[in-house]
Amino acid sequence: MNDQRADSMVIFGATGDLAMLQTYPALVSLVERGVLDFPIIGVGHHERSREYLRDYARKSLQRAGIDTRGQSAARLVSLLDYVAGDLDDDTTYQAISDRLGERRGTLFYLEVPPSLFGRIAEGIASVGRQRDSRVMVEKPFGTDLASARELSATMHKVFPEDAIFRVDHWLALESLENILYTRFANSILDPLLNERYVEHIEITMAEDFGVADRGAFYEQTGAIRDVLQNHLLQLLVSVLADEPRLGVRTWRSERTRAMQELRPLRAHEVVRGQYVGYRDVDGTAPDSTVETFVAVRLTSDSPRWSGVPIDIRAGKCMPVTATELTIRFRPPARDVCGIENFGQMNELRFRVRPETAMTLTLAGKRPGIAARAQTEELTFAQQPGLDPRPYDRLIGAALDGDDFYFAREDSVDAAWKVVDPVLGDAAPVHSYQPGTWGPGEADSLLPDGVTWHDPTA
Numbered sequence: 001m002n003d004q005r006a007d008s009m010v011i012f013g014a015t016g017d018l019a020m021l022q023t024y025p026a027l028v029s030l031v032e033r034g035v036l037d038f039p040i041i042g043v044g045h046h047e048r049s050r051e052y053l054r055d056y057a058r059k060s061l062q063r064a065g066i067d068t069r070g071q072s073a074a075r076l077v078s079l080l081d082y083v084a085g086d087l088d089d090d091t092t093y094q095a096i097s098d099r100l101g102e103r104r105g106t107l108f109y110l111e112v113p114p115s116l117f118g119r120i121a122e123g124i125a126s127v128g129r130q131r132d133s134r135v136m137v138e139k140p141f142g143t144d145l146a147s148a149r150e151l152s153a154t155m156h157k158v159f160p161e162d163a164i165f166r167v168d169h170w171l172a173l174e175s176l177e178n179i180l181y182t183r184f185a186n187s188i189l190d191p192l193l194n195e196r197y198v199e200h201i202e203i204t205m206a207e208d209f210g211v212a213d214r215g216a217f218y219e220q221t222g223a224i225r226d227v228l229q230n231h232l233l234q235l236l237v238s239v240l241a242d243e244p245r246l247g248v249r250t251w252r253s254e255r256t257r258a259m260q261e262l263r264p265l266r267a268h269e270v271v272r273g274q275y276v277g278y279r280d281v282d283g284t285a286p287d288s289t290v291e292t293f294v295a296v297r298l299t300s301d302s303p304r305w306s307g308v309p310i311d312i313r314a315g316k317c318m319p320v321t322a323t324e325l326t327i328r329f330r331p332p333a334r335d336v337c338g339i340e341n342f343g344q345m346n347e348l349r350f351r352v353r354p355e356t357a358m359t360l361t362l363a364g365k366r367p368g369i370a371a372r373a374q375t376e377e378l379t380f381a382q383q384p385g386l387d388p389r390p391y392d393r394l395i396g397a398a399l400d401g402d403d404f405y406f407a408r409e410d411s412v413d414a415a416w417k418v419v420d421p422v423l424g425d426a427a428p429v430h431s432y433q434p435g436t437w438g439p440g441e442a443d444s445l446l447p448d449g450v451t452w453h454d455p456t457a
């Protein structure tokens with residue numbers, strides 16, 4: 001693969017939900033930045049006109065609060081073309097190739113049902129369009145370790161690894177970049193991030209909504225595949241990974257190593273839950289055991305994190321929508337100030353969703369005659385709304401051939417290895433009421449005396 005900018009783009013699934021929600025708003029921002037000014041061919045299954053796709057894009061922009069009469073929006077819409085066809089049929093790829101004409105160096109964006117990913121790669125190759133091109137592939141990449149490997153092997157028959165851009169949109173979140181900066185733009189924090197100082201690491205990902213109209217998708221997926229294998233393990237390794245000593249470009253390698261050092265989960269390290277009402281959602285089975293909540297206890301084999309318990313929980317229909325990663329430090333070796341009764345005091349917290357923030361909890365003296373401690377929080381908060389949208393970054397980077405925000409094959413493989421043993425019904429599923437923090441059984445994973453962090457607090 002070359003590192004030249006793409007000169008054309010083909011979107012498979014241009015009339016889908018994700019395109020409506022994310023793709024067109026991101027494309028406008030790229031037009032606005034002057035980095036996108038070439039034909040974009042949208043591909044869908046149904047016979048429709050180019051005008052239909054242009055209207056679809058306008059609706060998407062309106063939905064995102066973007067003025068469709070603005071210069072960039074109008075330009076984007078004018079760049080869109082439409083090809084209809086079944087992606088299981090080689091003539092569809094011939095039609096796309098004819099439309100691309102002399103252009104070489106195409107970014108093919110695969111936002112279609114994952115079962116089509118491999119077939120599309122073969123279709124692109126059948127018309128010789130893989131040369132000098134890249135593919136950007138949506139999640140999920142596989143449904144377990146074996147299928148992810150099989151898919152990688154199929155894709156590699158057509159594209160070298162450096163031409164495959166696997167999307168995990170959390171990798172492009174401002175809040176994940178903030179973790180990198182916080183750790184390595186300060187000299188005072190990273191030296192503390194190891195088993196000597198850290199007592200416990202915890203992540204809570206709470207969403208106050210259910211599976212909505214995605215019942216059929218979720219029924220095949222569940223929380224482990226949907227968010228643990230990808231978003232949450234990628235978030236975790238942002239904290240576990242060693243410094244990228246050879247420069248920030250090696251950050252993906254360090255993160256991958258940290259992923260490979262995580263031990264595969266065992267059934268007793270997993271608690272699964274399902275909210276009451278899930279089985280009434282269209283597309284779910286009346287006796288479904290798919291989890292909408294998962295809590296896990298993880299262990300890293302890295303000497304840096306030896307013996308540090310790592311707990312993660314994620315759920316739908318929780319009391320709030322927020323994701324935070326909390327690092328709890330050990331108490332001081334000698335309790336000179338008599339803080340014992342205070343419990344745990346030093347914490348470093350990264351807020352990942354809905355906005356970017358970081359908090360360091362320190363103890364100081366409570367003003368007054370009595371010798372008593374009190375905690376203070378130092379918070380570095382981003383103003384909500386200032387975070388760039390992840391897809392603006394992702395599509396822009398893929399057009400440039402910049403793989404920084406994408407999940408590499410070995411890291412996806414390592415993440416599947418962690419969750420593979422506990423997919424399906426390896427652990428029983430407990431029901432929980434919507435609006436609660438999930439089944440109480442999740443508490444049993446935590447170290448004695450520790451409670452889950454409440455991200456609303």
Ligand SMILES: NC(=O)C1=CN([C@@H]2O[C@H](COP(=O)(O)OP(=O)(O)OC[C@H]3O[C@@H](n4cnc5c(N)ncnc54)[C@H](OP(=O)(O)O)[C@@H]3O)[C@@H](O)[C@H]2O)C=CC1
Nearest residue numbers: 013014015016017018044045046086087111112138139140
């Ligand atoms: N929706 C979301 O919020 C998210 C989605 N994703 C991933 O993005 C991908 C797409 O999801 P989503 O947009 O929700 O899916 P949708 O079902 O909404 O859209 C699917 C798209 O693929 C096209 N398509 C489906 N089958 C064929 C076929 N045989 N031949 C040609 N075109 C076909 C459809 O065309 P037509 O309209 O003509 O039927 C449509 O454009 C999936 O991998 C999903 O996991 C990832 C994160 C979030």
Ligand SMILES: O=C1O[C@H](COP(=O)(O)O)[C@@H](O)[C@H](O)[C@H]1O
Nearest residue numbers: 139169170207226227231353390
């Ligand atoms: O990929 C997914 O992610 C979202 C959470 O990501 P966010 O960017 O919306 O916070 C999750 O709700 C969804 O179930 C999952 O498919």
